[in-house]
Amino acid sequence: MSAGTYTPRPGAAPLPRMIAAQTALETRMLLRNGEQLLLTVIIPALLLVLFSAVDIVDTGPGASVDFLAPGVLALAVMSTAFTGQAIATGFERRYGVLKRLGASPLPRWALMTAKTLSVLVTEVLQVLLLTAIAFALGWSPQGDPLSVLLLLVLGTAAFSGLGLLMAGTLKAEATLAAANLVFLLLLVGGGVIVPLEKFPDAVRSALELLPVSALSEGLRDVLQHGGPMPWAQAAVLAVWAVLGLGAAAKYFRWE
Numbered sequence: 001m002s003a004g005t006y007t008p009r010p011g012a013a014p015l016p017r018m019i020a021a022q023t024a025l026e027t028r029m030l031l032r033n034g035e036q037l038l039l040t041v042i043i044p045a046l047l048l049v050l051f052s053a054v055d056i057v058d059t060g061p062g063a064s065v066d067f068l069a070p071g072v073l074a075l076a077v078m079s080t081a082f083t084g085q086a087i088a089t090g091f092e093r094r095y096g097v098l099k100r101l102g103a104s105p106l107p108r109w110a111l112m113t114a115k116t117l118s119v120l121v122t123e124v125l126q127v128l129l130l131t132a133i134a135f136a137l138g139w140s141p142q143g144d145p146l147s148v149l150l151l152l153v154l155g156t157a158a159f160s161g162l163g164l165l166m167a168g169t170l171k172a173e174a175t176l177a178a179a180n181l182v183f184l185l186l187l188v189g190g191g192v193i194v195p196l197e198k199f200p201d202a203v204r205s206a207l208e209l210l211p212v213s214a215l216s217e218g219l220r221d222v223l224q225h226g227g228p229m230p231w232a233q234a235a236v237l238a239v240w241a242v243l244g245l246g247a248a249a250k251y252f253r254w255e
Helices: 015-032 034-053 064-094 097-102 108-136 145-169 172-189 201-207 211-223 231-251
Strands: none
Touching (some): 108 145, 145 231, 211 231
16 A cells, blocks of 8 residues: 555546536435425426316317427426526525535536536426326327427526526525516416417417417427427527526626
């Protein structure tokens, strides 16, 4: 045994390893949080089962689940990337967690990267669960999976930017109230459960520009109708992503 076998080697771990470790930590924290689990997993699953099994809302011709499944997938993305991330990050900022992490060897941009990767991991679990439930209810999806993947990625970027913007500019309590309020309003008026055709034309034109409406309608065009990539909805999501992420990068306050 050489004298230097147990010599300490101080220094930061390689950046990819730090990001991977932080991503795993963020994912475990999210999945252990009962409130966040309710918001991101249980509520979308219950809505899918309830509205597919009970004729509450007229979803048009065809099986209700064919209309509802794409909308609930969009809701799941919003609940994780926007609502859940905004609330969790807002309270981390309030309690000084972000300030301390920002002073660690992990760069701030890498911390945000880890949070985004954690959101993507959670979304994969959500999509798998909701897809299994939808298939059990008789869902018959169509279309190109790559189009679906691109829409989900654009939706994640858009909602993540908006969630981080809210968490980085408002107080934690205000973020909690505002994020939940936005979630409820978009659940009703974002084309998730209630078809946008049910709204007056003037209101519908405005609702179609919302990110959750663009995501749910885009997924529906592909998965329900078997259409090509809905570039109009993709463009709406891309604009929201650029605006949200750009504003979050500029105005996010770590303290």
